[in-house]
Amino acid sequence: MDFNEKQIQILKVAEKLFAEIGFDGTSVRHIAKEADVNVAMISYYFGSKEKLLEALLLYRVADFKMELETVMVQNLPHVEKLDALVSLMVNRIHRNRRTHKIINYEYTNTCRQIDFDAYVEQKRDSLGIIEAFVKDGQNKGVFKTDVHTKLLGATVIGTYFQVYNNKPFYKKLLELDSDEAFENYMLTSLTQHIQQTIKSLLLNEK
Amino acid sequence: MDFNEKQIQILKVAEKLFAEIGFDGTSVRHIAKEADVNVAMISYYFGSKEKLLEALLLYRVADFKMELETVMVQNLPHVEKLDALVSLMVNRIHRNRRTHKIINYEYTNTCRQIDFDAYVEQKRDSLGIIEAFVKDGQNKGVFKTDVHTKLLGATVIGTYFQVYNNKPFYKKLLELDSDEAFENYMLTSLTQHIQQTIKSLLLNEK
Amino acid sequence: MDFNEKQIQILKVAEKLFAEIGFDGTSVRHIAKEADVNVAMISYYFGSKEKLLEALLLYRVADFKMELETVMVQNLPHVEKLDALVSLMVNRIHRNRRTHKIINYEYTNTCRQIDFDAYVEQKRDSLGIIEAFVKDGQNKGVFKTDVHTKLLGATVIGTYFQVYNNKPFYKKLLELDSDEAFENYMLTSLTQHIQQTIKSLLLNEK
Amino acid sequence: MDFNEKQIQILKVAEKLFAEIGFDGTSVRHIAKEADVNVAMISYYFGSKEKLLEALLLYRVADFKMELETVMVQNLPHVEKLDALVSLMVNRIHRNRRTHKIINYEYTNTCRQIDFDAYVEQKRDSLGIIEAFVKDGQNKGVFKTDVHTKLLGATVIGTYFQVYNNKPFYKKLLELDSDEAFENYMLTSLTQHIQQTIKSLLLNEK
DNA sequence: GATGAATGAGTATTCATTCAT
């Protein structure tokens, strides 16, 4: 849970490389070289390549852990709270997009023996908070009731990753000619699109 | 383009394994064993592991190619046509979910030297057809105009894959206790959710 | 001994490739492709790669077989006959330089199970003829007697191959800027040098 | 340039095997086994089989580097100096005959991507020294002038290798019934023959 | 605590050859 400087250095490089070229595609040599540490150090610190990934999950999953609560307790109209919620989710995913991408890659990998419990638990918590909020809105008649509440999160995150995972395609489609422009688009127009999507689904009237 | 029986056998096994344990994680030995062919045969038929993946893309991408047109030409009200369109997209993705998953994994892999042109072209075509349809609906006043038309596809596909890529999580969340139940859910409730999402975004009145 | 057209085609390609990239470095696939025949044909015609080399030796060794005799029987002064002899040797080696090079490579290869008897026999014959001629000259007082007669051949052939095997080096050293110029040099100046060398060794007076 | 004990062990085995069965014919497994080291060690130490050969060249080429100078500076009559020079060349080649043989094999191999610059440079240096010595002798009227000075080296080395590369043939021809006898012959009679050859070419009077 | 050296198991690919047709 508490990593020293060199460990964090390794974790960051690993996160980058795992996201860019996959878990299997990344060799510990590559990580070691990029992080400017000895190869043996990775086994020494983390035990194995798989345990390094688990350490990375632990390191990042803490960050996934919600500021959702902080939004929830605010005294805002449901609509605005909904926007804030979506915006927060996108921001959080964006911040940890690399680790999320790795998880998306590896979570269903049948061969890997990696402990995703922390991730799953956190995901369940998040969705629980959202579900409760939606229920509340529905009870108060602000939100529609004929909605697959449990799937709302999938739409938010899924839309984000569909664009992120097809970055070169969408850069061309949306005429974004730099990585900065793309990144900026993700945090403005794409976020807006997702907010609009969720609001359309939930709000009774325009 | 025209593969013999053994080649198709290899392609199918490769598709399955690539989707399950990743491109790097899958060894040609593994494919050969599972497909019950000699290891050398894969190099013999496809040249290399990477070219095998390219062959798989070519083999499947033809199938991606649209029945979209067939829906477009039907004389249906816009709303129903929209539902049909989404349903078709989900079905098509579902049918080729494995290859799509591989693409999602590998497309942004900076190290891989694989030709995704056919995929990109097909994706562009699909989105073009959808965009044209939405434009038409907007012109006729049936669809709203304040919508990120180019992102609609991402929401459809993204939602699907977010659930599919987190299958164990959603199986538990949605209390689906078998793979069949999950599969069935994808093609009914999930499809319905996505249809509803897109309609909410586009339709002027409930 | 009597090869058909396709076999000769294969032999010629094999000779070229064996000389250029070595016996081990040359694959039967490469030969087959270059000779524009089916891969299986080589095994079919010659039995194996090693037997192909043996066939090549048989095919060429016949050509080594002397016109030496024809020079011997001519009624020429010893000095001129000596020049003619050296010139003939160089020409003959040059014509079959590729096969000779292969032999030089492979003859001492301890692992290879190739029959070099024909080559050895021919070599012995050649040297025998030369030795007899030199003996004759010595008896007649034209040639010196304090000479390692058995090594004369090695000096002739060795000088040739030392230049040929270091072609790029000697091209630069001798300022020969084309393969034609090099080839021409081998047959004029180099031949002359070798003639001069042998004459210096054998003749009593300048 | 500075190799540890195990590296030298590998280099020596590689030199032997490359000379005996060729570069392509020698597998890294074979080298590893003979040198009694792990296969991976060869890649670990040298990077690749080709780089191993380059390392070998570097390791040996230093040894090629002349004691020629030491002979040159001695205050000896030209004739004796010439004998000493030839003797030195033969000795040096003999000592490194294996590496020289490999070079003779591989230098003109069009496919190989190996850096022979060090070898070429050393060869040029050697020939340069010899050429200068011969020029000096010619100026002083001791050596003949109608000689292909640049080809003298080829005759020395070529004669040596023609015998060495046909060892089984010459063993029989010269009735040398052991490897020791052959080796001894190379350093006495053969050397003498080469000395005599060069002297015959260069000296004005008997 | 940290690491250079070392390794056994694994990788994709290529090889010469065989065999059914």
Added chain:
DNA sequence: GATGAATGAATACTCATTCAT
């Protein structure tokens, strides 16, 4: 007689990990 398809064995090399120091 000739060949496309197929294969077991071998190739060089890379892998994550271990261990002596």
